[in-house]
Amino acid sequence: MADLSTDFLGIESPNPFWLASAPPTDKEYNVRRAFDAGWGGVVWKTLGAEGPPVVNVNGPRYGAIYGADRRLLGLNNIELITDRPLQVNLDEMARVKKDFPDRALIASIMVPCEEAAWREILPRVEDTGADGIELNFGCPHGMSERGMGSAVGQVPEYIQMVTEWCKEYGKLPVIVKLTPNITDIRYPARAANAGGADAVSLINTISSITSVNLDTFSPEPSIDGKGSHGGYCGPAVKPIALNMVAEIARDPETKGLPISGIGGINTWRDAAEYIALGCGTVQVCTAAMTYGFKIIDEMTAGLARWMDEAGHETLADFQGRAVPNVTDWQYLNLNYIAKARIDQAACIKCGRCYAACEDTSHQAISMSSDRVFEVIDEECVACNLCVDVCPVEDCITMVELQPGEVDPRTGKTVKKEYANWTTHPNNPGAQAAE
Amino acid sequence: MGNSVFTPGVVSGRLPADELRQNFADLHPPLEAHEAAVAADRCYFCYDAPCITACPTAIDIPLFIRQIQSGQPEAAAKTILDQNILGGMCARVCPTETLCEEACVREAAEGKPVEIGRLQRFATDAMMEEAHPFTRAAETGKRIAVVGAGPAGLACAHRLAMHGHSVVMFDARPKPGGLNEYGIASYKTVGGFAQKEVAWLLQIGGIEMRYESVLGADGLTLESLTGEYDAVFLGVGLGGVNSLRAAGEDRDGVLDAVSFIADLRQVGDLEGLPVGRNVVVIGGGMTAVDAAVQSKLLGAETVTIVYRRDRDRMSASRFEQDLAASKGVRIITHAQPLAVHDAEEGNEVEFEYTEEDGGALKPTGEKFRLPADQVFKAIGQALDGVPDGLELTGGKIAVTGAGRTSLRKVWAGGDCASGGDDLTVTAVAEGRDAAEDIHQTLMS
Structure with a gap:
């Protein structure tokens, strides 16, 4: 049986599934239920500075995007950091940690961008017995207008400065949580690294409006006829998050910096993909908010089963294995040539491949009067659109042409050698081979 | 005391009112x-x-x-x-x-x-629930007679009205709808939908309805119509019922399935509608299934459909056959009626098994009898009272193209016309297409 235990920055947890700092981790009651259900760790809902707590809106905090059968694909929220007094949260954290010593308990913190504020809160957090801190530089709504959250995360210099304070005045491992609402995720990651961060976690939510009400012309979720952008999360954001994780994992300046992956993790498979891109733990929120804490059972059992089948005994066995395969477009092998192949026995004759190819691609699929669809190799550029729109799994596949075969589209013989754009004759910047 | 499933003869009230209500509820309830x-x-x-x-x-x-x-x-x-x-x-x-x-x-x-x-x-x-979504074109001044307010006639009339023509519809019955109103099992169209739909359709305007007007009676002839109107569309359906050609067919209790279905649709109170303890339906189409299933739902103890060929040849779909079976209707295939006999209680129908010999049916000599308080004939309908001068083919009004008959100003569609497969939807298509052809012809 695969070993799911995790050691992340010296913080141990029985599995890599942590609940992200969010509504599910706002109170002792919820966190105890999560730990009873089997979650490996919890990043407590973000703590603010001492003083009157923030207040939340009293109308809808969430908006949703649905797939078929109201399957929740994307969730947006305008909730702020914890709206409960700091000491209440600290007392609860201490009690929970004492009762669950084997689980990871991380304190998420967001205080004003002033040295004194950070210096004041860090020892109080340490007193709870928490295993680490996560700096919330990510929330795109409400707090950012007050100079916190993503307002910090969007300025690399601030990230580095605050991280340095936390390393200087605190003893706990520091995880910097990054906002995706920037143009290049590597800059904030590099700043965190330069400030001495022990790890980064990403992504926080993406600024979003889920929909517009066409009766009232208010964005959703609507508070008394007005809407404000919220933070988008859930399965829909996973591809965006995976790319950002990969960018940091393969950036020479941050290579090896531990990463806690966040964004649309809904099943064990999503978690495995994040870990393959280098993550040491993963954080989950929307899936738990949609289905409840019990989904941890599927996640841990599924991950262990897949690891057993694949022969991975520990998470380290496959952690980061996909990172070397992430490259820049210019290094992709232009001598790799494939053609679409349609399995006629599996084809149900819906014609979606034909419509997609004929209307929007390369006119590389023919249709007979009796609805037989065939690939025209002379036209097929192997774009994969037909595969993507086909409702039958594995009915259309991409088959690689072997070296020596002739590509009917170009009339050229397929070469065995790897060759990319940097040396292609059409590239004005290509360097002639010496 | 009240009747039950086991009461001999043809009686009403075999089932309690609430069970009847459940039995005749929507076959396919609407989607939420x-x-x-x-x-x-x-x-x-x-x-x-x-x-x-x-x-x-x-x-x-x-x-x-x-x-x-x-x-x-x-x-x-x-x-x-x-x-x-x-x-x-x-x-x-x-x-x-x-x-x-x-x-x-x-x-x-x-x-x-x-x-x-x-x-x-x-x-x-x-x-x-919405306003009628179609509007009429400007009046053309053309007048068209549509005979038969069934699916073909209604589709034809609506399309003609939409093009700005004036339509007068004649129907032999007191209500419009044709087989939609009189010929379809009640659990397929609950809540008086057939009448609601016609009322909705007529909102287009330009269509005058004349009920209880029978072609061939009271001076309403094809000749008079072609004289008075610019064009005539015949959607008269098949008014006659094919005979069994079996001895004893004229006995009491031997009935047309279509009449039984029509009576059931028109009766206000299902509790008052009599049905036999033992019912035999002869035929293999939708009418046979509708009559058989409804007999069962009314509380008949045994209901048997007898069809002379194999199940694949039944024009009732496999779904319909399974529906009948699920309601407790027995389907016997490869048997044809020989005679209807007198029995101690009601009738007995004598059948002989058949086998197919290269498409031709051949009796096997083996015979059996089924008790039948009621025998419903559902072996097809036929044209009834064809106006003179119309060419027929295969017992139906011969048409070419979009319903053109052998007479210059006369079109036909639906079950009475040749071609098609006697479905509501086919009748609608034929009525609609004939209307377009009439429009083209009149306006060119």
Whole structure:
């Protein structure tokens, strides 16, 4: 049986599934239920500075995007950091940690961008017995207008400065949580690294409006006829998050910096993909908010089963294995040539491949009067659109042409050698081979 | 005391009122909005979709389903009604399992087609609550007589009215709808839908209704119509019933299945409708199944459909056959009636088994008898009272193209006309197409 235990920055947890700092981790009651259900760790809902707590809106905090059968694909929220007094949260954290010593308990913190504020809160957090801190530089709504959250995360210099304070005045491992609402995720990651961060976690939510009400012309979720952008999360954001994780994992300046992956993790498979891109733990929120804490059972059992089948005994066995395969477009092998192949026995004759190819691609699929669809190799550029729109799994596949075969589209013989754009004759910047 | 399933003879009130009510409730209950959204989401929006080809009225099915998906069932209804003005009834009575849903690629893929019929009902039901979506063109001054207010006639009249013509519809019965009102099992069209739909259809305007007007009686002749009107459309259906050609056919208790179905639709109180303890239905079509199932639902103890060939040759679809079986109707195939005999209680029908010999039916010599308080004949209908001068083919009014008969100003469609497969949806298509042809002819 695969070993799911995790050691992340010296913080141990029985599995890599942590609940992200969010509504599910706002109170002792919820966190105890999560730990009873089997979650490996919890990043407590973000703590603010001492003083009157923030207040939340009293109308809808969430908006949703649905797939078929109201399957929740994307969730947006305008909730702020914890709206409960700091000491209440600290007392609860201490009690929970004492009762669950084997689980990871991380304190998420967001205080004003002033040295004194950070210096004041860090020892109080340490007193709870928490295993680490996560700096919330990510929330795109409400707090950012007050100079916190993503307002910090969007300025690399601030990230580095605050991280340095936390390393200087605190003893706990520091995880910097990054906002995706920037143009290049590597800059904030590099700043965190330069400030001495022990790890980064990403992504926080993406600024979003889920929909517009066409009766009232208010964005959703609507508070008394007005809407404000919220933070988008859930399965829909996973591809965006995976790319950002990969960018940091393969950036020479941050290579090896531990990463806690966040964004649309809904099943064990999503978690495995994040870990393959280098993550040491993963954080989950929307899936738990949609289905409840019990989904941890599927996640841990599924991950262990897949690891057993694949022969991975520990998470380290496959952690980061996909990172070397992430490259820049210019290094992709232009001598790799494939053609679409349609399995006629599996084809149900819906014609979606034909419509997609004929209307929007390369006119590389023919249709007979009796609805037989065939690939025209002379036209097929192997774009994969037909595969993507086909409702039958594995009915259309991409088959690689072997070296020596002739590509009917170009009339050229397929070469065995790897060759990319940097040396292609059409590239004005290509360097002639010496 | 009250009657029961076991009461001998032909009596009413075999079942309690609430059970009758349940038995005759909607066969396919309407989809709720969320169910419709889920069902609509299963449509693949096929290219040149096979379901459209399979629909006799060529409704753009993927488009209307997508309109349901995007939250506009009324727009979906418009897409349906553009092609098939009786789309509401067709949603209820079409044998979708042999038309659009059989052609659905998901039927091929997983044996579970998109529920096109129920989605069509969802859309058209939404429209029935709305204002009539079609408007008339400017008056053309042309007058057209439509004989028969069944599916073909109604579709023809609506399309003609839309083009600005004035239509006068004649029907022999006191109510419009034809077989929609008189010839379809009651659990397929509950809540007086046939009349609601006609009332909705007539909102187009320009259509005058004349009921209890029988072609060939009271001076209403084809000749008088062609003299008075610019064109005539005949959608008179098949008024006659084929005979068994078996001895004793004239005995009491030997009835036309179509009359039984019509009576059942018109009776206000099912508790008052008599049915035999033992019922035998002879035939293999939709009418046979409708009569048999309804007999069972009224409380007959045994109901048997007897058909002379094998099940695949029955014109009732496999779904209909299974429906009958699920209600407790027994289906005997390969047997033909020889005679109806007197019995101690009611009648007995004597049958002889058959076998097929290269397409020809041959009696095997083996015989059996079934007790029958009621015998329903459902072996097909025939043209009744054909006006002079019309050429016939195969017992129907011969038509070419879009319903053109052998007479210059006369068109025909629906069950009375040659070609087609005697379905509501086919009748609608023929009526509609004849209307377009009449319009073209009159306006050119």
